Amino acid sequence: MLANNTSTQAIQPMPVPTSYSRVLARELDLQEKDLHTLLKGTGLQSDVLTECSEVSATTEQQMRILENALLLTQAPELGLRLGRRLLPATHGPLGYLILSCPDVLTSLQAFAQYLPTRLPFSTVTITQNDTQVECRLTLNIQASNSIQRLLQECFALMIQSIGEASLAQELVDARIELQHAKPDYHHLYHDYFHSPVEFSQTHNRVIIPLTTTQIANTSGNTDSYRVALELCQQLIDRLPSRDILTSHQVKRLLLSHPIGSVGAEQIAQELFITKRTLQRRLNREGTSYREIVETILADLASNYLGNPRLSIESIAFLLGYNDSAAFRKAFRRWYGISANEYRSTL
Incomplete structure (x- = not known):
């Protein structure tokens, strides 16, 4: 028993x-x-x-x-x-x-x-x-x-x-x-x-x-993922309750998955359309899939840097970057300053 x-x-x-x-x-x-x-x-x-x-x-x-x-x-x-x-x-x-x-x-x-x-x-x-x-x-x-x-x-x-x-x-x-x-x-x-x-x-x-x-979770970064969940849910809550725009639908789907785990092809499938149709609808709304992804990553990065518990390396991992150098380069492109400089202003 x-x-x-x-x-x-x-x-x-x-x-x-x-x-x-x-x-x-x-x-x-x-x-x-x-x-x-x-x-x-x-x-x-x-x-x-x-x-x-x-x-x-x-x-x-x-x-x-x-x-x-x-x-x-x-x-x-x-x-x-x-x-x-x-x-x-x-x-x-x-x-x-x-x-x-x-x-x-x-x-x-x-x-x-x-x-x-x-x-x-x-x-x-x-x-x-x-x-x-x-x-x-x-x-x-x-x-x-x-x-x-x-x-x-x-x-x-x-x-x-x-x-x-x-x-x-x-x-x-x-x-x-x-x-x-x-x-x-x-x-x-x-x-x-x-x-x-x-x-x-x-x-x-x-x-x-x-x-x-009893085997340990191989993904690690358990505290970081809890922070990521809370922030992604906050960003989802800011979206309109009815997703009339395709760009809003894409944002909701991207934030509902671990960042970096899905691509344009899967997002299109979740909307029951082809990747080409997805691109065409986003173009009509004056945006693109890549632009939406970049906006989400920049927003998440800014919020993560406000959390002193998260190192630059942890933030890079949460955003799907293979190394912190690639993240640092992307952050400078988004904000014009380094991630450390940005954090010092918060």
Whole structure:
């Protein structure tokens, strides 16, 4: 029996962010004109997917969207495909939380606490004993077997991605237990999971050796990432509540990911348009993708320099520069003085 050392977040009566449906639409390779097919029967309009502000759907609407996706793709393995896309960064601030946690166990505990605020039909419990850590999923909804299976697959892949984000390597020593029966496409599991999977189990859970969960987060700079999360959220809050301009949508998306982790191609995909269309729309607004990125970097750099806890090297790292020399050169281009001179004026 596992010791009674748990981290559990009760279900909250809150809606589901449509950011997950945007991830799903990208997996289906839908374009702007096709988005309505994914939302059929929900009462939602396509702009809930094209606007990058935090719009929400009810649990019932989210389940209908998943059903629509299965009908559109006729791909029973969609849960595997979607789950592989649900990296920490897709959970909004959770991406920063994972980076700021000191080890794998703390990352998993943060996930357990945070996930129900994003997916309120789920509860994740983390339990540990002297040898292992158990991550258990409970789904608090009535859904078809195909949807239950899809969600179970997504859960297991999310746990795997969180562990691997901290370890910076594949999670190979876990054991994955899923309640659904072995599907016809079970041979595909080897392409997605790096640990053994068992079917028709009593619970949906991922069991990881305790020693693995105690390995330090390889990303380091944990305090710096907490500062980065707070500042990026402040900048997001300054944006209009409705992103009418494409430039505002791009800014929101860039600030919602760890800086430097996405490029123009991915931003265009998140807007369900081509990179060329993105460039054309930004040109009409008198700006460019590069100009937006430079503005964000300059704004973040200025704010970071006001924090005495952050060294120039840490700031360069947070802004995605490989070395502080490149950052110093960019800062002088933005402000006409060195970063140290700028800091001395604050």
